[in-house]
Amino acid sequence: MAGSDPIGKPEDTSRPDTFGTVRLRIGTRGSPLALIQAEETKARLIAAHADFDAGAIEIVAIKTTGDQIQDRVLSEIGGKGLFTKEIEEALFEGRIDIAVHSMKDVPTMLPEGLEIACLLPREDPRDALIGKGADSIAALPQNAIIGTASLRRQAQLRALRPDLQIVPLRGNVGTRLTKLERGDADATLLALAGLKRLGRADIATAILSVDEMLPAVAQGAIGIECRSDDAATKALLAPIHHAPTAIRVAAERACLATLEGSCRTPIAVYAELNGDQLHLRALLAAPDGSRVLRDERRGPAADAVALGRAAGENLLAQQATIAVTTAHSS
Numbered sequence: 001m002a003g004s005d006p007i008g009k010p011e012d013t014s015r016p017d018t019f020g021t022v023r024l025r026i027g028t029r030g031s032p033l034a035l036i037q038a039e040e041t042k043a044r045l046i047a048a049h050a051d052f053d054a055g056a057i058e059i060v061a062i063k064t065t066g067d068q069i070q071d072r073v074l075s076e077i078g079g080k081g082l083f084t085k086e087i088e089e090a091l092f093e094g095r096i097d098i099a100v101h102s103m104k105d106v107p108t109m110l111p112e113g114l115e116i117a118c119l120l121p122r123e124d125p126r127d128a129l130i131g132k133g134a135d136s137i138a139a140l141p142q143n144a145i146i147g148t149a150s151l152r153r154q155a156q157l158r159a160l161r162p163d164l165q166i167v168p169l170r171g172n173v174g175t176r177l178t179k180l181e182r183g184d185a186d187a188t189l190l191a192l193a194g195l196k197r198l199g200r201a202d203i204a205t206a207i208l209s210v211d212e213m214l215p216a217v218a219q220g221a222i223g224i225e226c227r228s229d230d231a232a233t234k235a236l237l238a239p240i241h242h243a244p245t246a247i248r249v250a251a252e253r254a255c256l257a258t259l260e261g262s263c264r265t266p267i268a269v270y271a272e273l274n275g276d277q278l279h280l281r282a283l284l285a286a287p288d289g290s291r292v293l294r295d296e297r298r299g300p301a302a303d304a305v306a307l308g309r310a311a312g313e314n315l316l317a318q319q320a321t322i323a324v325t326t327a328h329s330s
């Protein structure tokens, strides 16, 4: 893409200057974490484009349906897409040029005409335990109450510690921590990536290994969405794209896409890249953790999507075997 930057010099008029000096509008949710992620994107764009100064980029906060739901469990009210729909409408209507998302919240199927054109370098993908001094899951008191609305975290926690009580704990990171402090639960799990970006990683009492708590698909990755036909914006994004993150996220999302539609069960998928070798781990569990199906495989990075699909298909095959066995024995 080098040399193809269509914005180039200040006198370039290929993009209308609707906001004075502003030439790129970034759409984002309005939560503190989302705004920090948009700021990170802005800083990377400015660093990558000598002719951009801070005034060239505007951040536009957009309220999404997901931000307005406090108490109901996400999966009960439609799950994915709740954090992206209104932002994607703004993209389609040209009110923003790019949208910055936590890739964990982006549905596997994007609307026709939009695409994730860019991924930023992934932050730490692991989950953090915030639990009154407990420095491991094993150290949590007997029958401790864990606040989490995540089926993935709930299932893996209960597989390790069937005595734990799970209560839903929703809201953005700050809200959840407030609820924890006022005693709604003894402990919670949060993505370490979010805590780090908020400058709150110090409140983690333990960082869980990916073997203990397999991360959510794309956890810690920031994706930038734009209109598929917007070549000028794609050229702007090219220099901040992080290919290793894109490969890992592609494998994980391919696995999720294979599993989706056929089940609404806890799913975790995590890919690591060592040189050009991908290492993929995937998990499909019963919500109460009573059964945890796993897949683990390695292959060339060039086959990321095929690897993800194969993992998903293997998990579905394992699930089918169990369903048949259960039907026979009941």
Ligand SMILES: NCc1[nH]cc(CCC(=O)O)c1CC(=O)O
Pocket (backbone or CB within 6 Å): 102, 103, 104, 105, 189, 190, 191, 192, 193, 194, 218, 219, 220, 221
């Ligand atoms: N589902 C909420 C959500 N979406 C993205 C993050 C932040 C971490 C990330 O970038 O994956 C979080 C909070 C959390 O799960 O702790």
